[in-house]
Amino acid sequence: MxxxxxxxxxxxxxxxxxxxxxxxxxxxxxxxxxxxxxxxxxxxxxxxxxxxxxxxxxxxxxxxxxxxxxxxxxxxxxxxxxxxxxxxxxxxxxxxxxxxxxxxxxxxxxxxxxxxxxxASVPFLLKAGDFIPGRPHWRTLKQLGMGTPHPVWLGEHSKTHENRVFKFAVDGVRLQALQREVTLSRLFQKSLAESRGFVQILDWDFENEPFFIESEYCGRNLFEWAQTEEFARLSLLERVALAAQLAETVASAHALGILHNDLKPANVLVSARTSDTGIELQKAGEDQAENWQMKVADFGVASISNLQRVAELQITHYGSFEEPNENDGSGTPVGTAMYRAPELLAGTAPSIRGDVYALGVMLYQIVCGDFLEPPSVGWGARIFDPILREDIAAAANIDPSRRMSSAAELAERLRSIEKRRAERKERASAIAAAEQARQEIERARLRQPWLILAVVALLAGLCASLWFYHRATHERDLANSRNETLSAMNDFLSDDLLGQNKPFREFDSSGNMLQETLVEALKRGLLQVDRRFSKAPEIAGGLHQVIARALSMRMESAEADREFKIAIQRFKEAEGPLSQNAIITELRREDAEISNGIPEAVQDATKCLEQQQQLISRLHDISPELQASLVVRESNLTLAGPHPEQWIHPLEDAISRAEATPNFNPLLLINLKRHLYSAYSSDEPGHAEQVIRETISYIQTMRGSESPVLFTAYQSLEDVLGREGKFSEALAQANQNYTRLSKLSGPKSQSTLYAWRMRVRAEEMAEDYDAAIRDGLALDAAEALNPPSKWEDDPLHVVAKSECYSGRFDSGLNHARQLIRGRNAIFQPESTKLGTFIVAECMIAQAENSESHRNTETLNEIDRLLKMVDIPRLAQTPEQNDIALAHVLHQKDIEGIFYVAEARLALLRGQPDIAKEYADKAAPFMGLAYLDPYEKKAFAKLQTALTHVLPQKT
Structure with a gap:
């Protein structure tokens, strides 16, 4: 070695x-x-x-x-x-x-x-003739996996000359992939009566480095085999039969809840079919496809939805299946670009339709005999069989809603291609015969009335048949047109985004390899959008809008706004000044600006809404999507106001209409459901929790259990649990949210930092002050290097409060005073006001715990600080810059917290009557479920103290 x-x-x-x-x-x-x-x-x-x-x-x-x-x-x-x-x-x-x-x-x-x-771990290299590490009777013949630190070797037994394949790993990530393959191989063997379509793993060693799995040798991969005379001799029907065999194998994996996620010719092995005793079964005659066995290999990035089945069969649960293998940890999607379904590029979770897309591309390549090109614009000219063109278009459609729904359906279509061809021929013959009869009857000029009636009936039936045939032809032509457009989009995605040399790898000036994010690749690809789709501006508009929304989610506000505006212009070019797509995009642009904290975004959005409503009033037929987008926009402007409940019924009506509309945009429906949660959350948090859990279930059903769309819903669930006072559950959800986002977006992304911030807040509310202090300081350090692009509550305020709540007054006061001084423009002026209140409350707690801090000068300073903040005024007439502070303190409870502080100060000054007045003002707020537990305890102690002091004074 x-x-x-x-x-x-x-x-x-x-x-x-x-x-x-x-x-x-x-x-x-x-x-x-x-x-x-x-x-x-x-x-x-x-x-x-x-x-x-x-x-x-x-x-x-x-x-x-x-x-x-x-x-x-x-x-x-x-x-x-x-x-x-x-x-x-x-x-x-x-x-x-x-x-x-x-x-x-x-x-x-x-x-x-x-x-x-x-x-990377130091890789190891073998050369031909070396002994396999850990297998003294096996020598290497040739390397099958080239250019990788995890080589794959074909080995030969020194005595029996039997061949095996050995895959190696020298790091923990690759080890998990090998372990995953072992688990699935054993599942295939125990669950399927006929498991010959999968490569069988015979042995493995996961204890000693290099780790490896040993599997049967199943011949050359499909790409290599397609270069041979054996493949070239296959007829069209024989090639179709091989593709059907492959689809049936993949369908059997899907039936077990297993997605391959990386189907491609290199992972399909072809060998001569053998009997159970190993004798080759070569069949003479025309059907040469039966002589070959296609086997699916390399389940290293597969995912499984039914781990219970693994447990029932007492199979060791190797590897990690907890998270789908959508990312390899670097931000680059799993799978090979040519065979990867386009919707996965937008972050959609792997699905059966993703594997079907790969099968559709391979079907096209098997039929053409060309494995270097995917279906691109004009691909239909290379497929002379119209039925096969339809099947390829349905399987490799880049629109998942129009794509074939299962590998089993593809296999059934391919197996029945001759039957389908015969049925179409019969229909064509019937139409031709009817037309011939019509012409003969016309020529005969029949005059008998009863025959005229027969002719009328015959002609009516003929016209109906011809109309149905014409409609089918028109729909086929329309489908072909759509497929050409979608293929053009596929061409853009595969060539401009993924078809470049090393599309996700770049090198710095020193030659070190850098990792490029998918969004960065998309940004570069946008340069080609308008050129590619100069004759289809509606497609260009759709692509610009998709990228704009992706950039907005990353909080890259300026670039997102530019792409939204380009999308609007393209839609208007395609559909005119009253384009409904342009109106919807404008509404989404304003939503993005509000979400990203753009200054004056609310005022601009209000003006924009009035302008869009004027355009909408000129439309004769408003699409359901535009109606729903309008409800989202109108409600979004007022849900943060004093009466969010006014939107409950309009949102419920919009959701009902959306659910009754076929092919309604699922993301827009999800947005409606999220707004309904917000409408309920203030006054009916229990109902809000039900709504958000139903929304989560809907997203999981429609887009998969690990769709990025879920993360916002999970954060809403965390919020509503806190509003219900379920602080331990909220903290558990916060931990899960942070872990998921860290894996998906990386530890330094704005979305991950936001989830981290919410976790710090949840730790404080759950009274885990040590964790809140530790994580709050770590978050503060992280944001110093990667500051938020919009206003967020300063993590230091949680640190200061947690320190004061846990009796670490000096440190808490020091951090709170940093907030007063204003550490940077991002957290101004909210942090100054919040810091002032924390200093006052911290000094009150310090005075309550130490007589040395109850002097007149200290108490006067506390009084001065409370008057500076004037929280009751903020609660009654919040200014634009004070809304954020109200959000930090949960809006409705800010008055109660302030009154408790005033009451505690009055009691320290020996003024129990004044303390009682403030305590009475605070009482209505103290029953709120989401009130900070520390504040509730402080109020309870205040009430106990007053019961002892007031009777003595009387």
């Missing part, structure tokens, strides 16, 4: 977990304690990684054993692994991993997971 030159190493993206004084680096499978590496065997590290992937959860012993051992073992093996981990960590026994008696284990310390660019 030869080590490569370290200077030739690249980098890879993987996860790094930080917990306590330790770190675990997935790429290198390395544990660091106090920054120093600790050597451990594979099993303890497998156990540790499973615990880290499920922070805060109790993992049963059986689950941990199943995750780390490939055969049944005893609890003692698990206990030994845990013991080795604890010894490596040092400190008390349960300091890092807590034993939950009779159940299992969980992490006892907070866990933070980040996706980082790590130096």
């Amino acid at each position: 030869i080590r490569s030159n370290p200077l030739q190493e690249s980098s890879e993206f993987g996860r790094r977990w930080r917990f306590g004084d330790c770190e675990f680096i997935e790429i290198r499978r390395q544990l660091l304690v106090h920054g120093e590496p600790v050597k451990l065997e594979s099993k303890p590290l497998d156990v540790l990684q499973h615990l880290l992937e499920n922070p805060g959860q109790i993992i049963t012993k059986d689950e941990l054993i199943g995750a780390a051992w490939d055969t049944s073992t005893t609890d003692q093996s698990l206990a030994t692994a845990i013991s080795k981990l604890r010894k490596a960590f040092g400190g008390p026994r349960d300091a890092v991993i807590l034993n939950v008696s009779g159940v299992g284990y969980r992490m006892a310390v907070p866990v933070m997971c980040t996706v980082v660019d790590e130096p």
Whole structure:
């Protein structure tokens, strides 16, 4: 075994977990304690990684054993692994991993997971003739996977000369892919009576580096085999039969809830069909397709929706299936660009239709015999069979709503192609015969009345038949036109975005490889949109709008606004000044500006709404999508006001109309449901929780369980749980939201920082002040390097409050005074006002806990600070810049919190009557479920103190 030159190493993206004084680096499978590496065997590290992937959860012993051992073992093996981990960590026994008696284990310390660019593990190289590591009787013949630090080799047994394939891994990320393949291979073998369509994995070693799996050798891949004479001799029908065989295999995987996610010719192996005893079954005659067995390989990025089936069959749950393999950790989508469904580029979760798209592209290539080109504009000219053209168009349609819904349907179509051709021929013959009869009857000039009636009936039937035939022809032509347009879009996506040399890789001036985000690739591709679609401005407008919304979600406001305006112009060019698409896009543009905190966005949106309403009044027929967009826009301007409940019925009506409209835009329907949640959230949080949970269920059904659209819904769920006073549940949801977004968008994205900020707030409300202080300071440091592009509540205010709430007055006052001084323009002037109130409240708590801080000068200073803030005025007439402060303090409770502070100050001054007056003012607010628990406790202590003081004064 030869080590490569370290200077030739690249980098890879993987996860790094930080917990306590330790770190675990997935790429290198390395544990660091106090920054120093600790050597451990594979099993303890497998156990540790499973615990880290499920922070805060109790993992049963059986689950941990199943995750780390490939055969049944005893609890003692698990206990030994845990013991080795604890010894490596040092400190008390349960300091890092807590034993939950009779159940299992969980992490006892907070866990933070980040996706980082790590130096790749030093790869290893083999040369032909070397022994396979760990397999002394096997030698390498030739390398099958070239140009990768994870080589794939064809091996030969030194005595039996049998061939096997060996896939290797030297890092934790690739190891998980190999483990995933083993799990799915065993699932195929146990679940399918006929599993020959999948490569069988025969053995594996996940304990010693290099890790590897050993599988049967199934011949050349489809791309290589297509270059041979054997493939060239196949007739069109034989090629179609091979494509049907492939579709049937993929359909059987789908039936088990498994998505391949990377179907392509390189992952389809072709070999001569053999009997159970290994004898080749070569069939003479014309049907040569039956002589070949196509097998699907490489399930390293597959996802599975039915893990329960794995458990029922007692299959070791190798690898991680908790998250779909939509990203490889670097921001680059999983799968090969040519065969990747276009909707996945927009962040849609993998689906059956995604695999069907790949099958459609391969069907086109198998029929043409050309595996270098995908279907592009004019592709139909290469497919002479009209039925096959229809099947390819349906399977490889870039619009998922028009794409074939399953691999089984594709297989059935291909298997029945001759039958379908015969049926069409019969229909054409019937139409021709009817037309001939009509002509003969006309020529005969029949005069008998009863015959005239017969002729009329015959002609009526003929006309009906011809009309149906004409409509079918028209729809076919229209479908072909649409397919050409969609193929042009596919051409743009595959050529301009993905067809470039190394489309997601760039190099800096030093030659180091950089990672390019998908949005950056899309930005560059936009330069080609107007050129590509100069004759189809409506398509250009749609693409500009899609990119504008993606940029807006990334809070790149200026660029998003520019793309929205271009989209509006293109729609007007295509559809005229009253284009409904242009109006909808303008409404969305204003929504984006409000969401991204653009100054004066609310005033501009109000003016824009009036202008768009004038245009809408001139329309004769308003589309359901425009009606819904108008409701969203109107409600969005007033939901933050004093009476959001006024929008409940209009939103419910809009949702009902949308659900009754076929093919209604699902994202717009989701937006309507989210606005309905906001309308309920202030006064009926319980109903709001029901609405948002139903919305989450709808999104999961329509767009998959890991659609990025879900993240906003999950954040709404976190918010409503807090409004109901379910602070522990809100914190659990906040932790999940942060973990998901960190994996999807990276730890430094604005969306991840926002989820982090919400988690800090949730930690404070759950009274986990240590965590709130720690995470708040870490967030503050992160935002110093990557400041938010719009106003957000300063994380330091949570730190200051948590420090004061937990009795760390000096530190809390110091941080609150930083807020008063105004640390930067982003958090002004809200942070100054909020900091002033925190200083006042913190000084009150300090005085209550120490007589030395009850002097007249201190109490006068507190009084001065409270008068500066004047929260009751903000509650009654909030100014534009004060709305954010009201949001931080939950609007309705700000008066109550202020009155409690005034009452506590009055009691410190020896004025119980005044304290009682303020306490009475505060009382109506103190029953609010979402009120800060600290404030409720402070009010309860105040009431107890007043019951002792007031009777003595009387």
